[in-house]
Amino acid sequence: MFGDISGMMGKLQEAQQKVEETKKRLDTVLIDESSANGDLKITVTANREIKAISINESLLEDNEELEDYLILTLNKALKRAGEINEQELALAAKAGMPNIPGMDMFK
Incomplete structure (x- = not known):
């Protein structure tokens, strides 16, 4: 009915691995924000961790x-x-999800 179940499970594991790798990478993505007058500057990671004030x-x-x-x-x-x-x-x-007919989760 769904084709190769073990192949889909492998794809799901790959998707989980990609998500974990992305989470680690987002620790290195820095976002700088300043107050309107520039007297306050804040740096956070894309994982919402404050790095500097x-x-x-x-x-x-x-x-x-x-x-x-x-x-x-x-x-x-x-x-x-x-x-x-x-x-x-x-x-x-989305990149790692298997193509399961009828399951368009990421439109």
Whole structure:
């Protein structure tokens, strides 16, 4: 009915391996984001791990402003990282999936 089951299982294992390799590669993809005025810079990986935060000394004088900039800039960076992460993992999974009739999971 589905053809070679062992061949499909092998394809599924390959797909899982591609996803794992992509996850490791995404640890090396860095995303830089800055606040609107450039006083705060944040670097995250595509796996949403914070790698660096650079704060201009002028922001250290106003805790509320610093907190606002941190929240806004971190959210922008993590949103971009999430989008890249989802796209790359979907591509890796799709590339390794066997062609099963009637199962169009990745349109």
